[in-house]
Amino acid sequence: MSAMQQWLADQARVRSRRGVVRSTEVRTRKALDLASNDYLGLSTDPRLKAAANAAVDTYGTGARASRVVVGTLPPHLDLEDQLCRLTGQPAALAFSSGYAANLGILTALGGPGTLIITDEHIHASMIDAARLSRSSVETVPHGDLTAVRRLLAARTQPRAVVVLESIYSVLGDAADLSAAARLCAEYDALLVVDEAHGLGVAGHGRGAVHAAGLAGTEHVAVTATLSKALGSQGGAVLGSAALRGHLVNTARTFIFDTGLAPACAAAAAEACRIIMAEPELAQHVLGNAADLAAGCGIERAAGVVQSIPVGSAERAAYLASALAEDGVLVGCFRPPSVPDGISRLRLTVRADLSTGQVRMAAGLVAQLLAAR
Ligand SMILES: Cc1ncc(COP(=O)(O)O)c(C=O)c1O
Incomplete structure (x- = not known):
């Protein structure tokens, strides 16, 4: 194995041990997307x-x-x-x-x-x-x-x-x-x-x-x-x-x-x-963000991004994959995106989500966080 190949393999092992492996897989399963930044739902307008x-x-x-x-x-x-x-x-x-x-x-x-x-x-x-x-x-x-x-x-x-x-x-x-x-x-x-x-x-x-x-x-x-x-x-x-x-x-x-x-x-x-x-689009997404924060039991942040600190990278990855299993995709921020020890889930709503969808997702998140 070349020195470079050896190094790549070592680096992959370290990432795996630390629970910080990233993926580029296509998410084909129908799921509620609370991970993208398409805040106003305009990418499919x-x-x-x-x-x-x-x-x-x-x-x-x-x-x-x-x-x-x-x-x-x-x-x-x-x-x-x-x-x-x-x-x-x-x-x-x-x-x-x-x-x-x-x-x-x-x-x-x-x-x-x-x-x-x-x-x-x-x-x-x-x-x-x-x-x-x-x-x-x-x-x-x-x-x-x-x-x-x-x-x-x-x-x-x-x-x-x-x-x-x-x-x-x-x-x-x-x-x-x-x-x-x-x-x-x-x-x-x-x-x-x-x-x-x-x-x-x-x-x-x-x-x-x-x-x-x-x-x-x-x-x-x-x-x-x-x-x-x-x-x-x-x-x-x-x-x-x-x-x-x-x-x-x-x-x-x-x-x-x-x-x-x-x-x-x-x-x-x-x-x-x-x-x-249509300035009401911005009002709508902010309303959805407020509903999400309230349903998750977290303090509402200023914009759309709602961020929940969960501790270790492993725990963040576990929570994100458990939510994905339940049909809700959330952002999982681990080192190097955030410093060690303050890994977090990042949840973003869109203007085109219904109140029912937001509340359902918030309920799942709250349940999972309470089960820690
Ligand atoms: C704060 C901030 N600045 C800049 C960028 C980069 O924007 P783009 O994805 O268009 O390169 C991002 C995207 O993730 C961002 O969150």
Whole structure:
């Protein structure tokens, strides 16, 4: 066996022993899905499918090139316009994923002259982005704006970027965006808010940044994914026209990446239109999330993500597979997604679930947790 094959086998054994083996199996059994991020149920909406199909008919299946070569197509510009209307931001730039958007903005803004301050619970894509940016990077305890202030006050770099999530992807709690934005304005830093779990849900669907009255302000920029509440695929950075221009010219994950597939852009643009026309969708999914939390007997988190700490990775895996046996799929977050000892179940509802479905699932979860 080659050294590499031997190492792969050893690593697989370690993962198995720790109970952290991940799987890419297709779930074919009919089950109630409380694990995906399709918060508004738009990924199967006939209007998004029609928009995607029309884009395929008109432009083909791929963008064929980088956006800065010949890969920019009308659906990209329509999407960026719709994202601006939805979020109230002056400019938007679409990327091929939320991951690429996060890598793009931090690497384009970072470097030796920039201090990047990150909350300890930001998404892996932002952690990678900060590392790749060649900036000085400081991580603060979750939600600790006093620590952010201390670092901003002591900084020696001319520029600083503070990175938070509006609704945290695993814990489900909300950042205090107003306080963070005030702090960034006071110390002339840029607040970058990852709205992956806020857009389409918070602020009647227009996002937590819009709800806080921060859209279009000088010290705030937003990143988003099109693959959660918007039911499509792709990502975006939203902010000033100057920021957009800088990213088009310097963000490596924009320049050296094939443009977003036109069908994805068209579907996401249609999702923006639907969210603006039907703000009750966001209210409905939040109502379902409240019902789920109440039924599970847990404190309700701010957005759709409801997170239940269950201790060890093994216990999280056991509970998730027991629920799957009962026909309910939930997210199972174990190391390296969360630190050791605080593995958790992550439950997400959708706007298209009935109250009966939500209550049935909550009942099963409550029963299982009580049997511990
Ligand atoms: C907070 C957060 N940011 C960024 C991303 C990446 O988005 P995408 O899946 O579009 O790459 C995710 C997706 O899991 C996320 O949860």
